[in-house]
Amino acid sequence: MIGQRIVHYRMKNNMSILELAQKTGISTSHLKKIEEDKYSYPSVQKLEQIANVLNIPVQLLLGPQTSQEKETELDDVWIEVVKEAMESGVSKEQFKAFIENKKRERDDE
Template sequence: MSDQTIGKKIKQLRQEKRLSITELSEKAGVSKSYLSTIERNLQKNPSVQFLEKIAEVLGVSVLSLIHSQEDPHEWLDPDWIELIEEAMDSGIDKQEFKEFLEFQRWKKSQN
């Protein structure tokens, strides 16, 4: 992550949506006091479950909370980007890729 903390990102998005801390905590089903400690950077490592709840209410991805840039080129290994682009160019869709991953997991579990 760059110079923007997860807490600052959450606070910025919350304010853009014109939500109070109370409103966001209630809609996400999280503790108001915990959300406040995150926003004030007193707690720096929120759980994935917490981030999922907050991201859903704010209408963003969990990755956008973790990374200051939504553009994967900013944080993703260039080799992965190249592989993804090559797969897309060859006509592989997301469902086919998911099936391939499931097959690989199954194959690995058989060993």
């Protein structure tokens, strides 16, 4: 659960795992394991480092989700779609233009 929250807030900050690793000083492989919830209880020190870089209180990573968090949470499929788009070189502007086109198509129907 903590790992999913880290991914959620990392994505909200448009940050790659490599960038988070560089800014926290935590290795990419270790961060990946934390994000995949391979560690039941990551160290509080590491969570504080991550929260600082993500500019959020550490409690957001530890505590129960609020209803607002649940509504805005990216599920695993969306996270993969965003990762694929980022890795394929699709810019934010291109992705937004695609969404706007889909909205217009839907409105025209």
